[in-house]
Amino acid sequence: MTSDSPVFEDLLHEEREFPPSKDFAAQANVRDGSIYERAEADPEGYWEDRAKELDWFTPWKTVMNWEPPHVKWFEGGTLNVSHNCLDRHLDGPRRNKAAFIWEGEDGDVRTVTYLQLHREVCRFANALKDLGISKGDRVAIYLPMMIEATVAMLACARIGAIHSIVFAGFSPDSLSDRINDSECKLLITADGGYRRGQVVALKDAADKALESTHSIEHVVVVKRPVGEPFPCTMQEGRDVWYHDVIRDASPECPAEPMDAEDVLFILYTSGTTGKPKGIVHTTGGYSVVAQTTMQYVFDVHEEDVYWCTADIGWITGHTYVVYGPLQTGATSVIYEGAPNWPGNDRFWELVAKHRVTLFYTAPTAIRAFMKWGDDLPAKHDLSSLRLLGSVGEPINPEAWMWYHRHIGSERCPIVDTWWQTETGGIMITGLPGVTTMKPGCAGPPMPGIAAELVDEKGAVVPHGAGLLAILRPWPSMLRTIWGDDERYVETYFSRFGPEIYVAGDGAKRDKAGDFMVLGRIDDVLNVSGHRIGTMEVESALVDHPAVAESAVVGKTHEVKGQAIAAFVTLVGDREMTPELNDELKAHVAEKIGAIARPDAILYAADLPKTRSGKIMRRLLRDIAEGRALGDTTTLADPAVVDSLRGEYEEKEG
Ligand code: WT7
Numbered sequence: 184m185t186s187d188s189p190v191f192e193d194l195l196h197e198e199r200e201f202p203p204s205k206d207f208a209a210q211a212n213v214r215d216g217s218i219y220e221r222a223e224a225d226p227e228g229y230w231e232d233r234a235k236e237l238d239w240f241t242p243w244k245t246v247m248n249w250e251p252p253h254v255k256w257f258e259g260g261t262l263n264v265s266h267n268c269l270d271r272h273l274d275g276p277r278r279n280k281a282a283f284i285w286e287g288e289d290g291d292v293r294t295v296t297y298l299q300l301h302r303e304v305c306r307f308a309n310a311l312k313d314l315g316i317s318k319g320d321r322v323a324i325y326l327p328m329m330i331e332a333t334v335a336m337l338a339c340a341r342i343g344a345i346h347s348i349v350f351a352g353f354s355p356d357s358l359s360d361r362i363n364d365s366e367c368k369l370l371i372t373a374d375g376g377y378r379r380g381q382v383v384a385l386k387d388a389a390d391k392a393l394e395s396t397h398s399i400e401h402v403v404v405v406k407r408p409v410g411e412p413f414p415c416t417m418q419e420g421r422d423v424w425y426h427d428v429i430r431d432a433s434p435e436c437p438a439e440p441m442d443a444e445d446v447l448f449i450l451y452t453s454g455t456t457g458k459p460k461g462i463v464h465t466t467g468g469y470s471v472v473a474q475t476t477m478q479y480v481f482d483v484h485e486e487d488v489y490w491c492t493a494d495i496g497w498i499t500g501h502t503y504v505v506y507g508p509l510q511t512g513a514t515s516v517i518y519e520g521a522p523n524w525p526g527n528d529r530f531w532e533l534v535a536k537h538r539v540t541l542f543y544t545a546p547t548a549i550r551a552f553m554k555w556g557d558d559l560p561a562k563h564d565l566s567s568l569r570l571l572g573s574v575g576e577p578i579n580p581e582a583w584m585w586y587h588r589h590i591g592s593e594r595c596p597i598v599d600t601w602w603q604t605e606t607g608g609i610m611i612t613g614l615p616g617v618t619t620m621k622p623g624c625a626g627p628p629m630p631g632i633a634a635e636l637v638d639e640k641g642a643v644v645p646h647g648a649g650l651l652a653i654l655r656p657w658p659s660m661l662r663t664i665w666g667d668d669e670r671y672v673e674t675y676f677s678r679f680g681p682e683i684y685v686a687g688d689g690a691k692r693d694k695a696g697d698f699m700v701l702g703r704i705d706d707v708l709n710v711s712g713h714r715i716g717t718m719e720v721e722s723a724l725v726d727h728p729a730v731a732e733s734a735v736v737g738k739t740h741e742v743k744g745q746a747i748a749a750f751v752t753l754v755g756d757r758e759m760t761p762e763l764n765d766e767l768k769a770h771v772a773e774k775i776g777a778i779a780r781p782d783a784i785l786y787a788a789d790l791p792k793t794r795s796g797k798i799m800r801r802l803l804r805d806i807a808e809g810r811a812l813g814d815t816t817t818l819a820d821p822a823v824v825d826s827l828r829g830e831y832e833e834k835e836g
Pocket residue numbers: 452498499573574575576577578599600601602603604605625686687688700701702703709712713714
């Protein structure tokens with residue numbers, strides 16, 4: 184969505200305000216707004232206090248060491264994330280508390296306690312060691328939503344191996360690119376999973392990816408633990424079954440003391456080039472922010488049942504399905520499948536069944552639920568809910584109000600959380616016991632976070648519109664891009680110098696200091712809360728033999744937020760047919776993954792370019808949105824846009 188979207192114009196006139204209810208505020212983990220001033224007066228002292236919430240094997244010597252644009256937090260300190268997620272809960276009543284409640288698409292339920300999870304993680308950690316994995320090695324994880332995916336993460340963290348999770352919806356090509364970029368030694372995958380009743384043949388996809396990798400020595404394959412196993416082939420000497428390797432492994436495995444700055448994981452995300460960036464997060468600072476935000480934003484209490492609907496393939500799944508909830512000793516729900524399978528009320532059925540109290544999802548899902556009707560949530564008992572969250576994209580005020588009324592019964596605070604793969608944890612949102620929430624508005628920066636609006640020159644704009652920037656490092660900041668520190672500096676710290684982190688989003692800020700985040704200002708799309716680079720889709724299109732040139736832009740979409748519109752020119756005498764159009768869409772889905780499938784492919788004899796040959800995406804966006812065209816005077820050939828527009832109107836009406 185762009186800043187000229189009418190929805191966001193309304194925000195400046197938003198007058199509805201929702202202060203915390205007395206009941207909520209009385210029990211909240213944070214009840215006193217003075218925390219903001221205290222954190223601002225001494226940010227390092229604030230973070231140091233927050234770090235004390237975790238178990239450290241040895242204390243840190245320095246809190247922060249900032250050599251712009253590189254930072255180190257809690258240097259000299261050692262800890263282990265798996266220890267903080269598991270071991271430290273075993274001495275008290277949490278030992279037998281559910282760590283995860285998993286539900287399969289077809290309704291099977293598996294519950295694992297902290298003690299059981301600890302044993303399983305230790306066994307798998309020992310198995311990984313036996314397979315030759317040691318500290319610093321990279322391990323790729325390509326798994327559906329299953330408890331074993333969390334075991335794999337925690338087992339890596341336990342022995343100091345660096346995990347790189349690849350969303351199971353990504354294609355074999357996307358998987359092999361990511362494996363190759365960080366030279367993973369081992370891949371953990373599954374025979375398959377379910378999505379909308381369809382079998383996802385994951386091992387087959389992994390096998391295809393492995394045809395073009397050179398670093399993988401072993402593949403561990405998890406057999407879906409309930410229901411029918413999916414047939415797959417195992418390669419002798421390379422592939423082993425998860426259940427075989429853990430069978431005789433010891434349930435004791437000491438957690439490796441990790442330096443605060445040792446890498447915990449790499450997670451690839453899209454940028455403005457065709458090549459995804461391996462975002463690097465380290466151990467100490469990341470854990471501190473995961474811990475703090477669970478306590479402060481989600482207000483987690485001992486008896487909560489917390490459900491974040493994100494897939495572990497995204498950063499939200501890392502921080503708020505696994506590490507944050509487990510560090511705080513919460514019970515976290517994991518659901519295997521889609522929100523509309525078998526019925527459009529599957530989520531509400533799960534909330535009612537597991538008595539979910541804290542619920543965190545994406546605006547795209549909320550907008551889909553709105554379309555499916557108010558009667559669906561009304562059929563279920565949602566009275567257990569006490570807090571709702573939103574993440575991944577701007578939430579339009581209408582969707583916010585629907586969420587508030589139909590899911591939260593006008594009783595639950597809503598936290599609209601802005602953050603990124605790069606930030607590791609939540610950066611901007613209200614504190615539910617303190618902040619007055621406004622529909623469509625993410626709220627103030629978290630305590631200790633120096634998020635600001637800046638103008639084109641990098642000067643702070645107290646209120647108005649501008650670019651979202653962060654003026655001080657925070658503990659869970661990305662440390663670099665794997666193998667490409669230059670790109671790290673260039674992407675985030677070149678526009679206004681090495682002290683200012685540029686997030687890539689445009690935003691507005693009101694007089695109360697609250698942010699309304701509008702969306703990306705670079706060539707990155709946000710489709711259903713997932714980040715997709717236009718260049719990635721363009722490369723996938725030109726990879727097809729019929730395509731000569733392509734340009735991809737975002738187009739406002741009622742449910743997805745943005746949809747992908749692709750403009751292509753064809754080679755030689757190829758002509759666009761409905762079959763070719765479908766084939767091109769399928770080609771993109773095959774090259775990248777189904778999430779990148781374009782909604783519309785528009786064919787043109789030529790693309791609008793400046794005289795120096797640069798494609799004018801701005802005009803393509805105007806065409807895709809059906810808007811009046813902006814300035815066309817710099818076009819090399821003005822006739823081109825007329826023909827494109829004709830094509831567009833014919834297709835879209
Ligand atoms: C981009 C980051 C953070 C985890 C999920 C996405 C957009 C995220 C919000 C929000 C408006 C938001 C931004 C950001 N975004 N949350 N609450 N309001 N926009 O992680 O894939 O790294 O994408 O998502 O554009 O830059 P990601």
